[in-house]
Amino acid sequence: MTDPRSFIAGLPKAELHVHHVGSASPRIVAELAAHHPDSKVPTDPEALADYFTFTDFAHFIEVYLSVVDLVRTPEDVRLLTFEVARDMARQNIRYAELTVTPYSSTRRGIPEAGFMEAIEDARKAAEAELGVVLRWCFDIPGEAGLQAAEETARLAVEHRPEGLVSFGLGGPEIGVERPQFKPYFDRAIAEGLHSVPHAGETTGPQTVWDALISLRAERIGHGTSSVRDPRLLEHLAEHRIALEVCPTSNIATRAVTDIELHPIREMVAAGVLVTVNSDDPPMFGTDLNNEYAVAARLLELDERGIADLAKNAVEASFLDPAGKRRLAEEIDTYTANWLRAPGR
Numbered sequence: 315m316t317d318p319r320s321f322i323a324g325l326p327k328a329e330l331h332v333h334h335v336g337s338a339s340p341r342i343v344a345e346l347a348a349h350h351p352d353s354k355v356p357t358d359p360e361a362l363a364d365y366f367t368f369t370d371f372a373h374f375i376e377v378y379l380s381v382v383d384l385v386r387t388p389e390d391v392r393l394l395t396f397e398v399a400r401d402m403a404r405q406n407i408r409y410a411e412l413t414v415t416p417y418s419s420t421r422r423g424i425p426e427a428g429f430m431e432a433i434e435d436a437r438k439a440a441e442a443e444l445g446v447v448l449r450w451c452f453d454i455p456g457e458a459g460l461q462a463a464e465e466t467a468r469l470a471v472e473h474r475p476e477g478l479v480s481f482g483l484g485g486p487e488i489g490v491e492r493p494q495f496k497p498y499f500d501r502a503i504a505e506g507l508h509s510v511p512h513a514g515e516t517t518g519p520q521t522v523w524d525a526l527i528s529l530r531a532e533r534i535g536h537g538t539s540s541v542r543d544p545r546l547l548e549h550l551a552e553h554r555i556a557l558e559v560c561p562t563s564n565i566a567t568r569a570v571t572d573i574e575l576h577p578i579r580e581m582v583a584a585g586v587l588v589t590v591n592s593d594d595p596p597m598f599g600t601d602l603n604n605e606y607a608v609a610a611r612l613l614e615l616d617e618r619g620i621a622d623l624a625k626n627a628v629e630a631s632f633l634d635p636a637g638k639r640r641l642a643e644e645i646d647t648y649t650a651n652w653l654r655a656p657g658r
């Protein structure tokens with residue numbers, strides 16, 4: 315097929331792995347940095363592009379945390395959240411599970427209730443004004459240790475904002491063993507939240523097993539190294555445990571050395587439910603549409619194949635059954651119309 319970009323641009327999509335602060339576009343970051351002139355984050359977009367060029371995963375975490383530091387008031391939180399939804403609407407993203415790290419904000423002094431109110435307010439406004447349905451995944455910043463885990467579980471359980479659907483674990487994997495977080499995941503799961511930890515991005519397949527067994531993961535963030543363990547791939551395929559694949563992110567953080575060697579092909583060949591996501595899109599110079607284009611090229615997909623990829627995300631989402639049906643139908647209708655009159 316020809317360049318699939320215009321098909322992808324109009325395709326209704328769901329995104330399952332995208333970080334709240336990591337979605338701040340240079341424009342939003344510049345705006346926040348201007349509000350907080352003591353920050354070391356540059357305020358002009360060109361200098362920001364340089365600033366966002368990472369040397370390795372540790373450097374990425376460092377830059378990411380400096381942007382986290384710009385979100386200091388409930389008003390910052392609301393602005394960031396709504397503007398992120400605006401960028402999603404421009405890409406025809408209809409539904410997104412946004413990974414939020416409330417610990418990073420509350421420990422910087424944002425009042426808990428103010429934080430929850432800000433994200434919920436932005437969520438409702440995004441749905442009403444932009445047609446983007448947002449849900450939250452509260453994630454533990456792994457680098458901050460067990461105290462952060464305890465606090466994140468407490469914030470999730472005590473506040474339980476209406477949009478909250480899942481519980482996650484992010485940050486570095488090396489030296490941050492998954493099983494130690496079991497009690498916090500147990501608590502969140504007991505409260506009805508879904509388990510979606512990152513695993514197997516910068517470490518081997520054992521981390522994915524740990525996430526499945528200790529944290530009862532229902533989807534895996536990245537899971538890139540799963541392809542090194544055929545038994546694991548089989549298990550993921552058999553239990554329809556989706557992998558949240560973020561191709562450009564994997565290159566930016568050097569989790570994968572070369573996009574041509576990205577393991578997404580092996581995952582699909584093994585029958586694993588693969589979803590395509592953008593992770594921290596502006597920081598990686600990408601967006602969800604670009605990630606779909608990358609995946610379509612690597613997997614040699616035509617329009618129907620790309621639409622199936624979009625439907626994988628709907629299937630693996632935590633939307634209610636009626637919501638899933640509606641979004642899947644929207645994808646089918648769009649695709650059928652496109653194939654009848656390409657480029658419409």
Ligand SMILES: [Zn+2]
Binds near residue numbers: 331333484512
């Ligand atoms: Zn992530």
